[in-house]
Amino acid sequence: MKVDLYEKIWMWGVGVMLALFFTSTAVAAVRDSLQPPSHVETIDPTRVMADARFRTPGVSVDAAGHVQVRIVGMTFAWLPADITVPAATPVTIRVTSMDVVHGFEIVRTDGQTMVLPGYVSQFTTTFDAGEYLITCNEYCGVGHHTMAAKLHAVPRAQWHAPAVAASTPTQILAQGGSHDRR
Amino acid sequence: MTAASARRLVEASTAAGAASAAGESTRRLTIANVWVAVIAFTVATAMAVMQAMSRANLDLPGRSPRMYYLSVTAHGVLMALVFTTFFIMALGWAVVRQDAGAMKWPRASWIAFWAAVAGVAMTTWAILTHRASVLYTFYPPLQAHPAFYIGLTIVVVASLEWAVSMVATWLELRRTKPEQPVSLAMHATTANAMLWMLCTLGVASEMIFQLIPWSLGWVKTIDPLLARTLFWYFGHPLVYFWILPAYTIWYTVLPRQAGGYLFSDRLGRMVFALFLVLSTPVGFHHQFQDPGISAGWKLFHTFNTMVISFPSLVTAFTICASLEVAGRLHGGKGLLGWIGTLPWGNPLVSCSLCAMLLFLVGGFGGSINAAYSLNSVVHNTAWVQGHFHLTVGSAAALTYMGAMYWMVPRLRGVSLQYRPLAQVQPYLWMLGMSFFSFPNHITGLMGLPRRVYDATYGGAPQAQMWSELTAISAAGGIIVFTSALCFVLSMGKTLLIKSDGIQREPLVWAEPLEGDAAGLTMWDRLGRWWVLAAVLVVIAYAIPLFDIFSMTRFGSPGFKPY
Numbered sequence: 001m002k003v004d005l006y007e008k009i010w011m012w013g014v015g016v017m018l019a020l021f022f023t024s025t026a027v028a029a030v031r032d033s034l035q036p037p038s039h040v041e042t043i044d045p046t047r048v049m050a051d052a053r054f055r056t057p058g059v060s061v062d063a064a065g066h067v068q069v070r071i072v073g074m075t076f077a078w079l080p081a082d083i084t085v086p087a088a089t090p091v092t093i094r095v096t097s098m099d100v101v102h103g104f105e106i107v108r109t110d111g112q113t114m115v116l117p118g119y120v121s122q123f124t125t126t127f128d129a130g131e132y133l134i135t136c137n138e139y140c141g142v143g144h145h146t147m148a149a150k151l152h153a154v155p156r157a158q159w160h161a162p163a164v165a166a167s168t169p170t171q172i173l174a175q176g177g178s179h180d181r182r
Numbered sequence: 183m184t185a186a187s188a189r190r191l192v193e194a195s196t197a198a199g200a201a202s203a204a205g206e207s208t209r210r211l212t213i214a215n216v217w218v219a220v221i222a223f224t225v226a227t228a229m230a231v232m233q234a235m236s237r238a239n240l241d242l243p244g245r246s247p248r249m250y251y252l253s254v255t256a257h258g259v260l261m262a263l264v265f266t267t268f269f270i271m272a273l274g275w276a277v278v279r280q281d282a283g284a285m286k287w288p289r290a291s292w293i294a295f296w297a298a299v300a301g302v303a304m305t306t307w308a309i310l311t312h313r314a315s316v317l318y319t320f321y322p323p324l325q326a327h328p329a330f331y332i333g334l335t336i337v338v339v340a341s342l343e344w345a346v347s348m349v350a351t352w353l354e355l356r357r358t359k360p361e362q363p364v365s366l367a368m369h370a371t372t373a374n375a376m377l378w379m380l381c382t383l384g385v386a387s388e389m390i391f392q393l394i395p396w397s398l399g400w401v402k403t404i405d406p407l408l409a410r411t412l413f414w415y416f417g418h419p420l421v422y423f424w425i426l427p428a429y430t431i432w433y434t435v436l437p438r439q440a441g442g443y444l445f446s447d448r449l450g451r452m453v454f455a456l457f458l459v460l461s462t463p464v465g466f467h468h469q470f471q472d473p474g475i476s477a478g479w480k481l482f483h484t485f486n487t488m489v490i491s492f493p494s495l496v497t498a499f500t501i502c503a504s505l506e507v508a509g510r511l512h513g514g515k516g517l518l519g520w521i522g523t524l525p526w527g528n529p530l531v532s533c534s535l536c537a538m539l540l541f542l543v544g545g546f547g548g549s550i551n552a553a554y555s556l557n558s559v560v561h562n563t564a565w566v567q568g569h570f571h572l573t574v575g576s577a578a579a580l581t582y583m584g585a586m587y588w589m590v591p592r593l594r595g596v597s598l599q600y601r602p603l604a605q606v607q608p609y610l611w612m613l614g615m616s617f618f619s620f621p622n623h624i625t626g627l628m629g630l631p632r633r634v635y636d637a638t639y640g641g642a643p644q645a646q647m648w649s650e651l652t653a654i655s656a657a658g659g660i661i662v663f664t665s666a667l668c669f670v671l672s673m674g675k676t677l678l679i680k681s682d683g684i685q686r687e688p689l690v691w692a693e694p695l696e697g698d699a700a701g702l703t704m705w706d707r708l709g710r711w712w713v714l715a716a717v718l719v720v721i722a723y724a725i726p727l728f729d730i731f732s733m734t735r736f737g738s739p740g741f742k743p744y
Contacts, residue, residue, distance in 0.1 A: 002696070003449065007499055014495040018488050025488075025554045029481055034555040036470035038477040040729075044736040075743045100741050101321050101406055103471070103562045107629030107644045110558040114471040116406045117323060117738040121473040133644040137562035137631035139254075139317050141324070141743025142247045145634035148642070 037113040037123035045117035048072055048098045053120070059085060061161045071095045073102040073115045076143030078134060084152045086159040087129035095121045103138030106151060114138060127153035204284035207292070208275055209593055211285065213677070214295060215272035216590060218302065219265050219582075220673055225306075226260035227666040229253040234659025236635060237652050250635040251315045251744055258318030259309060259334075262424075262574060264302050267337065269582045270374070270427045271295075271344045276589055277371045277430075280689045281364065282351045291347055298340035304333030315744035317633070319413065320393070322404045325740030328397040335389045338382050348375035352708070363706045366450050367691050370430040373454040376712045378423055380719065381462050384415030396740060403737025407474045408730055414465035415723060422461040422490075424574050426454065428537065428581035432501050435588060436534045438692035440524055442508025445500045447694035451705035453493040453500075458708065459715045460490040463722030470557040474733070479726045480554065486722065487552040494545060501538065507695060529604040533584025536612040537577045540619075544572030547623065564648075565626025567633075568619040568655075576615050580608060583669050590676050595686040599675035603668040610665035617658025621651035 003011075028034040048054050049072075057070045057079045067089055072079040074097065085091045095104045097117040104121065105112040109132065113121040136147035232253045235242055278285055285291050307329060308314040314326035352372040355364045363369070388409050396404045433453075437444045444450065466483035469475055509520025525531050547569045550556050560566065591598045598604055625648045630637055637652060639645040704710075 004446065004503075007446065007449065007496075007503070010499045011492075011496060014492055018492060021549070021553070022485055022488050025484060026481065028555055029477070035477045036480060036554065036558055037473065038475060038480060039473050040476060040733070041473070042733055042735055045738050046736070075741070099738075100324050100743065101410075103631070105562070105629065105631060110555075112471060112558055112561060114469075114473065116410075116473060118405065118736045119407060119473040133629075133639060133642045135629070135631045135634075135639065138321075139251065139324075139633050141741070142251060142315075143743070144251070145247070145631075145636045145639075148639050 037121055039120065039122035041120040041122070042118055043096055043120050045096070045098060048096055053094070054096060059083060059162050067091045067161075069093045071104065071149075073097040073104065073136070073147075075099050075141050076136070076147040078104070078136075078147065078149040081149045082152075083134075083149065084154060084159065085127060086156045087127050087153040089156060090124050090126050092122065092124045100140045101138050102136045102140050102147070105135050105137040107133040107135060112137065127151070129153050129155055204288050205279055207288045208279040208285045211288075211291060211295060212272050212275040212279065212593060213590070215268045215275065216586060217677060218299060219268040219272060220586075220670065220677065222260045222264035222268065222302070223666070224670050224674075226257045226265060227663060227670070229257035229260070230659065230666075231663045233257065234656045234663065237637075237659065238656035239636070247635040248312065248315070248744065251317075251633075252309065252312060254633055255315050255317050256306070256309045259305060261579070262318050263334065263337070266424050266574070266578065266582075267341055268298075269586070270423065271341060273427050273430070273585060273589070274344060274348050274371050274375065276593065276689060277365075277367045278348065278351050280691075281368045282355060286347050286350050286354070290343060294340040294343035298337045301333040301336030301340065304329045304336070306333075308333065312744070319417070321413070322393065322396070322406050322409050323738035323741050324744075325397055325742055328394060331389055331393045331397055335386065335394065338386060338389075342379060342382060345375035345378045348372055349379075361701065363451070363702055365434070365691055366444070366447055366694075367430055367434040369451055369706065369708070370426060370433065370454045372708055373458040373711075374423060374426040374430075376708060377419055377426070377458050377461050377715075380712070380715055381416050381419035381423070384412045384465075385417075388412035388416075403739055405730075405735050405737055407472065407735075410469060410472060411465070411475070411723075411727065411730065414468040415462065415719075416465075417468060418465050419461040421570075421574060422457055424578040426457060427585075428578045429453070429497055431530075431581050431585045432497070432534055432538070434691045435585070435689075436501070436531065436692070437504040437508060438690065439528055439530045439588065440505055440508035442504060442511050442692075443695040444692045445503035445507060445695055447696065448703060448705070449496055449500055451703065453497055455705045455708060455711045456493040457490070458711050459718065460486060460493075462715060463718045464490065464552075465723075466726075467552040467554075467557070470554065471561050474730065475726055476729070479722075483722060484552060484554045486718070488549070491545070491549060498538075498542075504692075504695075505535075527605055529587040529598070529601070529608065530584040532605065533580050533587070533608040536608040537580040537584070540572045540580075540612060540615055541577035543619075544569055544577060548573060560626055562632055563626035564622040564630040564632050564652075564655075568622030568626060571615055571619050571622075576611065580611055583673075584608065586673055587676075589689065590673065591684075592687040592689060594676070595681040595684050596676060596679055597682060597684055598672065599679060600668075600672040604672040607665050607668040607672070610661060610668065614658045614661030614663075614665055618655045618662060619658070621655040621658070625651045625655075 054070055054072055057072050059069050061067055095115045097115045102115040104115050111125040113123055115121050132151040134149040134151055236250050308327040314330035316324045316326045348371055392404050392409050395401045433450045464483050464487045466480045467487045470480055506520050509523045512523035514520030514523035587598055587604050630648045637648055
């Protein structure tokens, strides 16, 4: 097949560009572990509140000193709705849904994951000190735009590991932890 | 005249009569499909303007979250699924009529058409009566009325009749003239039909094995991950199903309308064959943020996605070169002088050119969406709606409108009505879409989620930073709406008026610069590329699907929080 010289040059140029794109992506993925959240773990979505993994949503520190946040998504709230974590510290976020698909997004960071009922999403990230807005970025129903939470990242020195969380999701709800259902 | 020769004569004329009757039926079917496309477009446009007003926070009567999410669903389904599919079928029938004289199975194809119309009516009824505010992606366990799913399934099955008919016509043309390639338009249409037959397998399985039985209450629960995986197996090739007809117009109609020649027919054939091969094994780039799918398979789909930009970039060269040929034939001189001499007042040409300019931006944005780790910054933000209003909403939709301005008058034997509106319409669209899309890209980077009725988040400081830009995008939406009205007025009247004495004209394809292609190349053998496509699909999906099935999974009951 006869191909015009300029078009040949163009095609080679495109090939080189795509090779660069892919190499940079692959190197970042393998060397820097820069990967989308791809955790594989299942859970019974009808019994999230009874499941030991999510019975007490909120922040905790495990035996190795690792900070973990357990969050439950439901129409139209994240539980808990107010989260405080240490800044400049790796924080592992674990999220699941009690009902429909939600999108957990920490605004102006790359921290986000889809939240599917029946599955546990998980990713680890580090925050600069500050206050963050958490939204739902997957349509979940008529109150989708009201589904939000706050996350505060405070300097490590000012942060205190919470005592073992005492409240159950039902109690948090009763205390008005959910958002207005507009 | 002997009795035998008289009989032969009669037979011959009856055969010709039958052929022309079938040809006439094909012409009518083409117009019928255009009608549905234009009506769907009109309703969907009204839905869009409501969303634009909502975005500007104008408190109009009847504005409510419920209406907003209904309108998002109606806009998505009627534009992305109905307007596109019916226009694409219209174009396919027009190509078949031009190249083969008539469709192969008029009766079956008309039945399929009316079935598809009934399917659209069912789905639209469910949406407009608040029974299906689940958006056009209908992710379970959000649950819609069964009519929503059944209607859409009927549309898909009916469109498969169209696809099979396209391939059958292609096979017949290949059989009757084995040494001569079919026209590039037929080649492209066939590749698209084959792509459609391969990818609708995903959504059909999701509908038939998951959504329909679950919405009818025959099964209690559904696995959202499996549903999403089947949906996106279909959902990304769907975007190529939209864009290939636009490419078909750019390769086979635009060069001639611009007054020149197609720069390379052979590379065009390569491009469509490559799209057939690569369009399907890429769906995970819509599921980067999903749990339950391992990172390695997401990376594999990323690689395939990057390769598929190769045929698009080859297209960019070939089409620009064809336009340069046309511009120089019109007397354009110097490095860029040929641009000004193009016929910018011809609606098909200006629609295509505006579509391409917007696609240039949309295409690069798309490679960011698909770039694995970068996706975490933009996924499900306003960036995404900014992106696809440049791609499907401009590159595809605007080219379709141009194609209708070109095709409908020729098929109906009328002149294009309100021609000045059709001439100004593409420029208004480009202006409006620029104002709409660019701010959406920026607010997306600033974290604004897509599809929210109200983006104030209780006055959160992060949310306040979006508000000026969302107002600009709302203004852009109003400009696009004005453009859409121009299209509806011009095309509506062109479809309605009686023939004004102008002869119907054949659709004439652009001639290649190198002369007509003689002899087949490897790119003409679409059947082989189809097999390769199927093999790639198996490689890309077999193990991830096996992984999903071998997990201990818990299904979800349905929810209707709308």
